[in-house]
Amino acid sequence: MLPNFYHIIIRNDKIQSIAPLAGHSIVEINGKQTCYDHCKVMPSFVDSHCHFHGLGMILNGLLLSSCNSSEECAQLAYNSPSYRGDWIFGLGWNQSIWLDKSYPDKYILDKYFPNTPVFLKRIDAHAAWLNSKALELLNITSDSVSPVGGEIFKDLNGSPSGILLDEAMFQAEKQIPQFTFDQLKSQVLRSQKELAAVGISEVHDMDFEPDFLDMFQNMEKSGDLYIKSKAYFRAQNEEYLNYNLDTSQNEYFKIVGVKFFMDGALGSHGASLSDFYKDKNTKGILILDSNKLADKVKKAVDLNLNIAAHAIGDCAVSNTLTAFADIANENPNLHFRVEHVQLLTESDIILFRKPNVIASLQPVHYYSDIDNILSDRLNQDQLKKAYLWNSLLRNEITVLGGSDFPIESHNPQLGIQAFTQRISPNGNILLPEEEISFENAINAYTIAPRKIFKEKVFISGASADFIVIDDSNKSNNPFFEIISTYSNGKVIHTS
Numbered sequence: 001m002l003p004n005f006y007h008i009i010i011r012n013d014k015i016q017s018i019a020p021l022a023g024h025s026i027v028e029i030n031g032k033q034t035c036y037d038h039c040k041v042m043p044s045f046v047d048s049h050c051h052f053h054g055l056g057m058i059l060n061g062l063l064l065s066s067c068n069s070s071e072e073c074a075q076l077a078y079n080s081p082s083y084r085g086d087w088i089f090g091l092g093w094n095q096s097i098w099l100d101k102s103y104p105d106k107y108i109l110d111k112y113f114p115n116t117p118v119f120l121k122r123i124d125a126h127a128a129w130l131n132s133k134a135l136e137l138l139n140i141t142s143d144s145v146s147p148v149g150g151e152i153f154k155d156l157n158g159s160p161s162g163i164l165l166d167e168a169m170f171q172a173e174k175q176i177p178q179f180t181f182d183q184l185k186s187q188v189l190r191s192q193k194e195l196a197a198v199g200i201s202e203v204h205d206m207d208f209e210p211d212f213l214d215m216f217q218n219m220e221k222s223g224d225l226y227i228k229s230k231a232y233f234r235a236q237n238e239e240y241l242n243y244n245l246d247t248s249q250n251e252y253f254k255i256v257g258v259k260f261f262m263d264g265a266l267g268s269h270g271a272s273l274s275d276f277y278k279d280k281n282t283k284g285i286l287i288l289d290s291n292k293l294a295d296k297v298k299k300a301v302d303l304n305l306n307i308a309a310h311a312i313g314d315c316a317v318s319n320t321l322t323a324f325a326d327i328a329n330e331n332p333n334l335h336f337r338v339e340h341v342q343l344l345t346e347s348d349i350i351l352f353r354k355p356n357v358i359a360s361l362q363p364v365h366y367y368s369d370i371d372n373i374l375s376d377r378l379n380q381d382q383l384k385k386a387y388l389w390n391s392l393l394r395n396e397i398t399v400l401g402g403s404d405f406p407i408e409s410h411n412p413q414l415g416i417q418a419f420t421q422r423i424s425p426n427g428n429i430l431l432p433e434e435e436i437s438f439e440n441a442i443n444a445y446t447i448a449p450r451k452i453f454k455e456k457v458f459i460s461g462a463s464a465d466f467i468v469i470d471d472s473n474k475s476n477n478p479f480f481e482i483i484s485t486y487s488n489g490k491v492i493h494t495s
Helices: 052-060 070-079 106-112 132-137 167-173 181-197 210-222 290-302 314-330 346-352 364-372 389-394 412-420 438-445
Strands: 006-011 014-020 024-029 032-037 039-043 045-050 087-093 118-122 127-130 150-154 160-166 200-208 228-234 253-261 306-311 336-340 357-361 399-401 466-470 482-487 490-494
Touching (some): 006 039, 024 039, 032 039, 045 399, 045 438, 052 181, 106 127, 106 160, 118 167, 132 160, 150 167, 181 200, 181 210, 181 482, 181 490, 200 253, 200 482, 314 336, 314 357, 364 412, 389 399, 399 412
Parallel strands (some): 006 024, 228 253, 306 336, 357 399
Antiparallel strands (some): 006 014, 024 032, 039 466, 118 127, 127 160, 482 490
């Protein structure tokens, strides 16, 4: 649905009526009108794949994405430390953009932090860099064996190098101190403010952590939430079975499904490919095969929970779709999402062709990957499988748009730009025929993510969730400037 001039009347947080206008828009709430000259209106954005508290976490904490070397990361952590308990904690290092593209090691951190444990997550959140003190406290030694679905990197002497990949990282992070309640609440409040400013009124919060449950329920009751959050609970080790997940009556916070991981990420060589990486003798890590995923999915479906599965490499995507096939047919009232779908074979597209099997995409990853890692990681045949957005739409598959923030920018307009303009900021382009139309891109961020929950969108009776945008062409923004963001008929941002 493209932006247009409207007169919107709101009653009891719902849209009562919408009528077209010319040259301006009017929002009327309980008889009080606000006129927006030269402004159009459209549904507000939904980020369909993100980590809600994470945006506030990096804005309030230690962000390493601007660093150009491991030494620079260590120096920044030393000069501007951020803590989880008594551990230094940060996010965002990316060896792919450094002059030396090799993984960092514990010794650089040891120089700055001989006695303080350090845990720094890679930009894709699928690898962590630790110092010797952290490895000691976690009892990770030369004798430690890599878990299934992960890897403990070791140096030539067999000693842990300080890098943990995927399941090895996930297991380690469970053992380090959690953020306090006040830290988490501050992070969510900061996230909300930033999201409203870019026109987002709703998020799909992925891999929701059990430790967050009390905090979000508390914020719902106290009225502190104004960004709607549909959460997919962490389920890799069936954690969700230990909790009462009935939040169906909540307005702003709801548990709607569970999230599984099938593989890692391309940047850390963890994405599961059907062929070897171009730059490393590995096919990545397939954390679950189709049979194991199907077994886990059946337990969640029995509890009436929707399913999301992280799958980046073509092997992981294929296994995910195979696992979903029969279960999706048997459960038409639930949806089954494949998150990321960065590599996809044409033969697997047919497995998507079910009304409740969904491709959840983060187009901003394309810009990061095409400029930094795709040509290093993938051969020419593999590149032909990358980011097949238009192919999905041509096959009438539901496509959702998200960002995976805080790994990427939370601004949905960057995702819309990537969807519609495959040429990157650095001038690189791959498969330009896979661009999608502006209207389809807007739909992926507005209507489609609400329709999968069978919600009315921007019609009479729908929740009054919309944005007012500048139409005067005075903005330098590639698309539009957000003037106001409405959630449930209330202004949550105004410029």
